[in-house]
Amino acid sequence: QKEVEQDPGPLSVPEGAIVSLNCTYSNSAFQYFMWYRQYSRKGPELLMYTYSSGNKEDGRFTAQVDKSSKYISLFIRDSQPSDSATYLCAMSAYRLGTSYDKVIFGPGTSLSVIP
Amino acid sequence: NAGVTQTPKFRVLKTGQSMTLLCAQDMNHEYMYWYRQDPGMGLRLIHYSVGEGTTAKGEVPDGYNVSRLKKQNFLLGLESAAPSQTSVYFCASSYSIATATNTEAFFGQGTRLTVV
Numbered sequence: 001q002k003e004v005e006q007d008p009g010p011l012s013v014p015e016g017a018i019v020s021l022n023c024t025y026s027n028s029a030f031q032y033f034m035w036y037r038q039y040s041r042k043g044p045e046l047l048m049y050t051y052s053s054g055n056k057e058d059g060r061f062t063a064q065v066d067k068s069s070k071y072i073s074l075f076i077r078d079s080q081p082s083d084s085a086t087y088l089c090a091m092s093a094y095r096l097g098t099s100y101d102k103v104i105f106g107p108g109t110s111l112s113v114i115p
Numbered sequence: 116n117a118g119v120t121q122t123p124k125f126r127v128l129k130t131g132q133s134m135t136l137l138c139a140q141d142m143n144h145e146y147m148y149w150y151r152q153d154p155g156m157g158l159r160l161i162h163y164s165v166g167e168g169t170t171a172k173g174e175v176p177d178g179y180n181v182s183r184l185k186k187q188n189f190l191l192g193l194e195s196a197a198p199s200q201t202s203v204y205f206c207a208s209s210y211s212i213a214t215a216t217n218t219e220a221f222f223g224q225g226t227r228l229t230v231v
Contacts, residue, residue: 043222105157
């Protein structure tokens with residue numbers, strides 16, 4: 001079983017739709033959860049970052065973490081064609097006193113928002 | 116603002132050839148990383164560096180070597196390229212990895228490498 005699973009899609013939605021992107025993970029030690037957005041032929045860029053469980057909102061984006069279910073989500077409200085990209089979840093388990101905490105990336109979900 | 120710059124952007128190698136990928140960052144970051152991205156696999160860490168003069172192995176280090184002689188540069192070498200190394204390679208850097216609020220890594224635009 002992979003440490004982080006993510007539906008690769010592709011996911012196609014009409015403009016204005018609410019998009020739900022999800023990842024599941026197996027390592028209960030993960031505490032830091034990130035969503036990266038990657039446009040075609042570009043490097044990933046950090047979109048949202050959350051610590052432990054709960055929700056975090058930033059404009060049209062909401063990140064949700066449910067550690068009890070080992071499940072994280074990214075919601076995009078009022079989706080726009082400019083949101084068309086691949087979305088990668090990433091997570092890590094920071095250990096105090098270590099020099100490096102490994103970040104594990106999901107394979108990414110490809111999203112297309114159709115005008 | 117250049118950020119993270121990778122050279123070259125594309126390359127085709129024959130099996131057994133060697134090459135070096137260059138990563139340069141102008142953000143004075145301590146941490147630098149080399150990842151490879153393959154379809155359905157996500158980003159996998161090859162090697163990383165926690166500061167000038169240091170390197171360490173990541174998840175998939177075999178067949179690669181790295182050097183960090185200058186803080187701003189991180190080189191990835193393939194001594195004898197194999198078709199299994201066909202991939203998109205990303206370099207990234209971050210200010211710090213040891214604190215929760217500084218986990219953002221800034222990525223370069225990638226190098227598309229094909230080994231035939």
